[in-house]
Amino acid sequence: MAAPAKIVPWLHAGLRWALAATFLYAGGAKVLDPARFVADLDNYQLVPAVVAYLIGLFVPWAEIVGAAALLTGRWRLGGWLLTFLLGTGFAVFVGSAWLRGLDISCGCFGSGPQANVTGWATVRTSLFPLLAAAGLWYELRWGTAVSVPTG
Amino acid sequence: MSPLLPSSSRSGGGRRLAWIGLVTGCWLACLTPPVSAALSWDTVAIDRTAELGASSEEFAFHFRNTGSAPLTITSVQTSCGCTSAALAKQVYAPGEGGELKVTYRFGGQVGAQEKVVSVTTNDSPDHPTLLVLRVKIPEIFSVSPRLLWWSVGEVRAEKQAAIAINPALQAAVTLLPPDEPGIDARLVARPGEHGYVLFIQPASTKETRRARVDLRIEPAGLPAQIITVYVLVR
Amino acid sequence: MSSSVRCGSGPLLRRAAVQAAVLLLAAVVPALLTGWLHPRRPPLPGAAGSIREITVADAQALPGGRPVIWADARDNQAFARQHIPGAVHLSEAEWEQGLAGLVAVWRPGTPVVVYCASHSCDTSRAVASRLKRELALPDVFVLKGGWEEWLRRQK
Numbered sequence: 001m002a003a004p005a006k007i008v009p010w011l012h013a014g015l016r017w018a019l020a021a022t023f024l025y026a027g028g029a030k031v032l033d034p035a036r037f038v039a040d041l042d043n044y045q046l047v048p049a050v051v052a053y054l055i056g057l058f059v060p061w062a063e064i065v066g067a068a069a070l071l072t073g074r075w076r077l078g079g080w081l082l083t084f085l086l087g088t089g090f091a092v093f094v095g096s097a098w099l100r101g102l103d104i105s106c107g108c109f110g111s112g113p114q115a116n117v118t119g120w121a122t123v124r125t126s127l128f129p130l131l132a133a134a135g136l137w138y139e140l141r142w143g144t145a146v147s148v149p150t151g
Numbered sequence: 152m153s154p155l156l157p158s159s160s161r162s163g164g165g166r167r168l169a170w171i172g173l174v175t176g177c178w179l180a181c182l183t184p185p186v187s188a189a190l191s192w193d194t195v196a197i198d199r200t201a202e203l204g205a206s207s208e209e210f211a212f213h214f215r216n217t218g219s220a221p222l223t224i225t226s227v228q229t230s231c232g233c234t235s236a237a238l239a240k241q242v243y244a245p246g247e248g249g250e251l252k253v254t255y256r257f258g259g260q261v262g263a264q265e266k267v268v269s270v271t272t273n274d275s276p277d278h279p280t281l282l283v284l285r286v287k288i289p290e291i292f293s294v295s296p297r298l299l300w301w302s303v304g305e306v307r308a309e310k311q312a313a314i315a316i317n318p319a320l321q322a323a324v325t326l327l328p329p330d331e332p333g334i335d336a337r338l339v340a341r342p343g344e345h346g347y348v349l350f351i352q353p354a355s356t357k358e359t360r361r362a363r364v365d366l367r368i369e370p371a372g373l374p375a376q377i378i379t380v381y382v383l384v385r
Numbered sequence: 386m387s388s389s390v391r392c393g394s395g396p397l398l399r400r401a402a403v404q405a406a407v408l409l410l411a412a413v414v415p416a417l418l419t420g421w422l423h424p425r426r427p428p429l430p431g432a433a434g435s436i437r438e439i440t441v442a443d444a445q446a447l448p449g450g451r452p453v454i455w456a457d458a459r460d461n462q463a464f465a466r467q468h469i470p471g472a473v474h475l476s477e478a479e480w481e482q483g484l485a486g487l488v489a490v491w492r493p494g495t496p497v498v499v500y501c502a503s504h505s506c507d508t509s510r511a512v513a514s515r516l517k518r519e520l521a522l523p524d525v526f527v528l529k530g531g532w533e534e535w536l537r538r539q540k
Binding site: 036039 | 281
């Protein structure tokens with residue numbers, strides 16, 4: 001398969017920076033107020049209270065670690081996969097809440113002011129795993145993280 | 152080579168960096184929620200152990216309007232009827248500070264308690280601040296169980312309730328006469344265990360019966376309390 | 386000029402999975418520290434003891450057709466406005482009064498279902514725990530979804 005156009009690596013790098021910045025911000029905001037995040041998760045009525053508690057403590061740090069990994073050379077692959085998984089998780093929560101007609105806060109960015117769960121919020125939240133998947137696919141196909149020089 | 156940039160960054164780097172910066176900047180601008188929270192709290196959680204025998208505790212949460220416009224506190228809601236909150240006023244000028252006083256009346260609650268006060272402001276109506284009170288209320292005494300019951304026709308065996316007194320206190324416990332006849336009650340001290348046992352036996356379980364047996368508990372230096380043990384034959 | 390050859394996607398994907406797992410493990414320690422030390426840490430779930438939740442439908446269709454005693458844990462005003470028919474008012478603010486009222490209607494084998502305003506309130510759990518501890522009743526539940534859920538089911 002032919003190599004991609006010259007602009008594509010820059011698009012990929014831009015996507016990587018943007019995803020890293022987003023997850024760093026989202027994780028950081030939630031780490032500042034974990035009680036609020038657990039309360040927001042509880043409102044989704046999707047998982048038992050114990051699970052919401054564990055997710056509420058763990059996910060913000062996973063977001064920060066995933067974002068940091070995206071900015072490295074060695075751990076970039078893991079960063080792409082982790083942000084894809086986290087993004088998918090959020091999309092499932094937000095989408096299920098929208099389908100059930102729950103009038104709740106998204107909880108995506110911690111204690112800051114933010115949109116409630118709506119159709120548009122569902123679409124926007126679903127973009128993250130899609131973009132992370134695209135970035136991971138590009139990395140696996142043409143990325144330089146583990147390329148082996150010949151000649 | 153920097154892991155942040157693609158491998159073809161050797162030439163035309165300036166324009167490409169600017170392009171990346173523009174894309175990332177637009178992305179962040181679209182996603183970043185507007186920063187408008189203007190009420191800044193000294194602390195949003197207070198942990199405290201109540202004094203033995205206290206019936207209530209007062210807490211003060213200090214805040215300041217760090218925004219550039221006057222701020223109105225539109226609502227203050229408590230998680231329980233046992234807590235009440237008071238504010239000197241509702242509107243605070245930029246830079247002005249204030250205090251939210253919360254009174255928590257224990258009403259017989261004991262142990263680790265957590266109460267939440269929810270504060271909403273005009274600049275963030277959908278996202279209130281949650282203030283948390285975490286209080287350890289020492290128990291003066293406990294009576295358990297406070298309901299002793301027999302089924303009609305059941306063997307009228309003696310049943311018991313345990314009274315435990317906080318080891319840090321001395322207390323006198325007096326058994327008051329049951330309010331109904333036909334209920335035998337006796338109180339036995341257990342000094343080694345810092346408590347008492349209340350034995351109760353109905354005279355008959357052939358018909359339904361309802362009675363109250365009251366205990367007067369007088370901890371040293373604290374007000375006396377009457378605690379009821381309910382007796383049922385149903 | 387050197388060209389680079391990508392390894393097969395399979396090993397790379399495996400590598401991504403291993404890296405993701407390691408990254409997740411790295412998040413465990415700060416998460417635990419947050420739950421222990423953070424000033425805004427969330428309360429431990431189930432701190433009010435093992436009180437089971439029950440839905441409106443289940444409460445109304447218990448085995449053997451047993452009726453339940455509804456215990457309303459909301460404040461005075463909310464109870465006075467409207468409550469489940471036949472419910473006893475049992476709030477921590479007026480505990481002794483409420484307890485006497487509950488004992489007056491309780492019969493052996495009757496479950497007690499405590500409710501507060503909605504899914505997100507915690508008062509019913511605290512009241513149910515205290516009831517179970519003080520009276521040693523065997524069957525004490527909290528109503529899933531609370532008063533809001535009851536109302537929704539009546540429509």
